[in-house]
Amino acid sequence: MDAATAVKGEDMAKIMKTYRLSEMAVHVIDSRDTIKYPTANEFVESAIIAADGDHLADPEMAALLNEIRKLCREIIELKQMLEGAGRNREYGSTTEGKSGMKSDYPLPEI
Numbered sequence: 023m024d025a026a027t028a029v030k031g032e033d034m035a036k037i038m039k040t041y042r043l044s045e046m047a048v049h050v051i052d053s054r055d056t057i058k059y060p061t062a063n064e065f066v067e068s069a070i071i072a073a074d075g076d077h078l079a080d081p082e083m084a085a086l087l088n089e090i091r092k093l094c095r096e097i098i099e100l101k102q103m104l105e106g107a108g109r110n111r112e113y114g115s116t117t118e119g120k121s122g123m124k125s126d127y128p129l130p131e132i
Contacts, residue, residue: 051065051066
């Protein structure tokens with residue numbers, strides 16, 4: 023099975039599950055293009071698979087996702103620095119920086 027087949031959902035093992043849907047969701051399923059999607063299962067499966075890859079297909083969204091990940095890493099690093107500075111302050115081994123805060127790590131001026 024090639025990648026295109028896997029993405030389309032063809033030749034994949036089918037399992038039976040039951041989901042509770044809102045009336046609006048059922049209405050959308052019932053209003054589907056029955057020529058393109060003869061069964062409700064084909065319509066729902068196609069919509070789910072398309073939605074799963076949408077956020078990665080848009081280059082702008084992918085760039086935003088990368089930027090968010092970068093910012094999260096930076097926040098974690100800053101938290102670790104502040105926690106370390108707080109621990110050192112408890113033990114009396116601190117220095118005072120330009121910002122007036124006592125810390126072992128100089129914080130960037132804002």
